[in-house]
Amino acid sequence: MRSRIGHRAPFVLADKNESEEALASLNGVEPEPWAAAWSRLGARWEEKARAEEKSGDPQKIKQAYLKAYTYYGIGRHPFPSSPGKMEAYRKTREMYLAAARFFDPPLERVAIPFEGKAVVGYLRLPAKRPAPLILHWGGIDGWKEERHSFAEAFLRDGWGCFVMDGPGTGECPMLASPEAHKVYSAALDYFCARPEVDAGRIAVVGSSFGGYWATKVAHVDRERVRAAVNWGGGIHYFFQPEWQEKSRNAPSYLFDLIEARANLFGKRTFEELVRAMPALSLKDQGWLDKPCAPMLLVNGKEDKQVPIEDFYLLLESGEPKAARFFPGGHMGNTPETFPTILKWLRGKLE
Known part of the structure; x- marks a missing residue:
């Protein structure tokens, strides 16, 4: 710690x-x-x-x-x-x-109407508009407020950034479920209609568990997403009971890993978690061999939280994808990791 x-x-x-x-x-x-x-x-x-x-x-x-x-x-x-x-x-x-209140460029708290509730997030846009936009979210514990440093980096590249909470976290109006990608579709609906945003240059970046949702969005909303980054998210093997058992005491996570995963589904116990998880498998949902937006897959080769086999499965399925796997554990955090993601995004958005 x-x-x-x-x-x-x-x-x-x-x-x-x-x-x-x-x-x-x-x-x-x-x-x-x-x-x-x-x-x-x-x-x-x-x-x-x-x-x-x-x-x-x-x-x-x-x-x-x-x-x-x-x-x-x-x-x-x-x-x-x-x-x-x-x-x-x-x-x-x-x-x-x-x-x-003192950010430059300024922050706008956006509440997008959604099924009687709201998708809440923070929008920042550069001076030059219409601007490319990154929709960004974290995983089970890195919520929209903690995405601040990443938003700053996207802004330095001249892109706007909208940070939001993933299903089951923060202010998100949905728990994790096979249909929870709808919150991202609602955000895309909203930003494609805002004149300050270049609707033809919208990318999504999901970190940790959020990489799962980035992958789902890349398939479900492929025509509206210019590029998608899965930075450390499982998509099939991760959701199986065997992996949940194997990873439940992953040393790279501080504490309460199983409880935090279960919380995404509104559950509390390991037994409830392993019953809820398999329904999220993108393989079982039939998405993997369908067309998708251009994707970059990033993770650490020794990840104990998410199986590297999920990334190989993505590479072996559907559209060709870019990938970079780094030494170390979850998300492959090295000095080169995030710069690699930024470089790939520049190639897609500029």
Whole structure:
């Protein structure tokens, strides 16, 4: 856990000394003490941010709110499984949007009507318009607020970015199910109609479990998607009970992996999870040999959370696809990984 501080989610923006303070107060990872320890740091930075508001320095205000968002976000990790974690999640959203007042380009909170509810996400667009757009989402624990650094990178390339929560996470109006890709179709409907967006240059990037949804969208909405990236998501073998058993204690995941996966389906136990999972198989749904949008597949060769065989299955099925597998574990996190994705996207969007 300590090795992640300042480097990997959910600790990317966390300070080492402050994190040690929180960890020293903990005897384990039980939900309420975990939420309380990190929320104390969040509240401290929230107080600093509100004090900075009086200074009028937008950078100092923004950075203080981002620190507060970081610690509250760690407090709800990997998902809001208790009242304290739910409150931490509420504060995560509040602090992120407080910081977002000072983003350049600005952030627009978008609520897309969907079956009596809403698909909620954060849109940022470059000055040059109509702009290409990246629809981006994470996995079981990396929700839309935590996609901030990736949105910043997409914007530096001159692309707009809309970050949203995947099914069963955050503010998404659907749980995971074979029909839950409809939330992404609704987002495509909306953005294809916005004049600031170049509807002919929309790409989707799904990280971790989100790579599954990127793959589904690449097939279901292939005519509206210029490019799709599956960065670490299983598509068939991952959903089988055998793999869930094999991966349930994957050392690359901090804690509560099975609980976080089950939460996507509104379930709580391993037994409930393995009954719900198989229905998501894209092989069994009959999609793999159908046409799809251009795809890039990325992962680590030693992934203990998602079987590499799922990526070989994609490569052996349907349309030819690009792939890059990196050393290491889940998502193949190396200094070259995300730049490789950006380079491939440039080739498709420019």
